[in-house]
Amino acid sequence: MNVKKLISLALIALSATFTFAQQKQGHARAPFKKNQGKMSVIDSTRLRVWYAMNADSIADMNTYIDYQRLDVGDSISKYYSWFVYNSDSLLREWHKAHPKAQSAPSWQGPGGKDKSTWIQYEFSDLYMQNGMLTEYACMPGWLHKYNSQYSEPIPRQSWIISFEMQELLGYTCQKATCHFRGRNYVAWFAPDIPVRQGPWKLGGLPGLILKAHDADTLYTFEAVKIETGKHPIIRYEYKDYKVEKREKVQKMQREFTENWYKAVDYHRAEIMPNGNVEAREAVSIYTPYEPLELE
Numbered sequence: 001m002n003v004k005k006l007i008s009l010a011l012i013a014l015s016a017t018f019t020f021a022q023q024k025q026g027h028a029r030a031p032f033k034k035n036q037g038k039m040s041v042i043d044s045t046r047l048r049v050w051y052a053m054n055a056d057s058i059a060d061m062n063t064y065i066d067y068q069r070l071d072v073g074d075s076i077s078k079y080y081s082w083f084v085y086n087s088d089s090l091l092r093e094w095h096k097a098h099p100k101a102q103s104a105p106s107w108q109g110p111g112g113k114d115k116s117t118w119i120q121y122e123f124s125d126l127y128m129q130n131g132m133l134t135e136y137a138c139m140p141g142w143l144h145k146y147n148s149q150y151s152e153p154i155p156r157q158s159w160i161i162s163f164e165m166q167e168l169l170g171y172t173c174q175k176a177t178c179h180f181r182g183r184n185y186v187a188w189f190a191p192d193i194p195v196r197q198g199p200w201k202l203g204g205l206p207g208l209i210l211k212a213h214d215a216d217t218l219y220t221f222e223a224v225k226i227e228t229g230k231h232p233i234i235r236y237e238y239k240d241y242k243v244e245k246r247e248k249v250q251k252m253q254r255e256f257t258e259n260w261y262k263a264v265d266y267h268r269a270e271i272m273p274n275g276n277v278e279a280r281e282a283v284s285i286y287t288p289y290e291p292l293e294l295e
Contacts, residue, residue, distance in 0.1 A: 028118040028260035028287075029141035030106070042235040043073030048227040049208065050082065051199045053121070054220055056113075064112040066122040068221070071233045072195055078233050079126040079200060083111050118260075120253045121200070121292065127235070128154055133201065136238045137249050140256055142264045148249045149241040155180070155201050159187070168210040169223055176205055182294025184215040193226075200292065218290055250293065257289045 049070040056063035069085075071078045090108035098104070107115050118140035125136045134151040138144070157178040164175040166188050173188035180202070187198065189207040198209025199221035210223040256263050262284050 028256055030116055030118045031123060031138050031141055031144060038237045039234050040237075041232040043076040043233040045071045045073055045231040045233060046228070047072040047193075047195060047208075048229075048231055049210075050224045050226075051221045052224050053199075055222065058222060058224060061110055062112065065119060066112055067110075067224075068121075068199065070197060070199065071231065072197060073233050075129060076233055077128040077197060078235075079128075080124075081122045083109070083115065084122060087111065087115075118256075120257070125236075126201070128197075135246075135249070136236075136241055137253065139252065140260060143256060145240075146252055146256075147238075147241045148244045148252070149238060150244050150246045150249050152246055154203075156204050157185070157202065159205055161205070166211075169226060171210065173210055174207070181292075183292065185212055186215070187212040199223075214292075219292055250291065254289050254291065258287055259284055260287070261285050 047070075049072070051068045051070065052058055052061070052064045053068055054065035055061075061067050064083075067082045069078075069080060069082045071080075086109045087107050091105070094108060095101075095104065120137065123138040123140075127134045127136075131154055132151050133154045134149060136149045137147065139146045139148070157180045159176040159178045162175045162177070166173050166175065168188060168190070171190040171192055173190050176187045176189060178185050178187070185202065187202060187205065187209045188211040189198070189205040189209045191207040193208035194206075195208040196205060197203040198205070199212055202209055202212050202221075208223075208226075209221075211221065213220040
């Protein structure tokens, strides 16, 4: 039996508790290697905004699906997962401190509700520059050969602004609604912060978006803190990320989410009469998929 199938059998034998934890977020495993390559500083921030994604409690990052950052620079903006960025930074330090280690941890630092599970929005980096958005999409465990990138004009939403107000982080925010790529969204923006951006791909309002959610509240983003001052905006090399169309990247993300076990060729184990354990049947466990973008 090859190594891949032996690993498959071991993982399938995990406890029922772990399986139950995965069912809420899907079965796809977090990436083992991101192939991001070398880092370089491409700009510096004038504003940094931290967003809690799908938080049970804003006060506790352990209840977040992800902790995301918007770095707004003079010419470039970047939106990415702080959980992933922090873990990668700590892992680099770990490898420096253990150059002869035979094995290494796959994650370091906080990771929210389930740091072992792949969620496409947590493992994608967005860069906005010169009217274009580029997404670097890291695929789940054992599927890094499908890591991809695509570019498109920065999406624009057609917002309807109301007079309803709400205070967030000490700012008076105004309500706005829109329909974007198959979902209806509610956003709260701060006119006193003249930045026409927000979480994920949402933006274009006359003020920074501090809170947003879709009509069904499947996805929520809420600003936890805002920082001014200069911080480096880092760009990775994203080695071997293939250039694709947005539609193809989303198709792969759907397939890998709905049936990750099948995508990585996992097999069920069967004990043979001679006592040997063999992989006999491909595992197929369907996971319902609810992406942010339906179109």
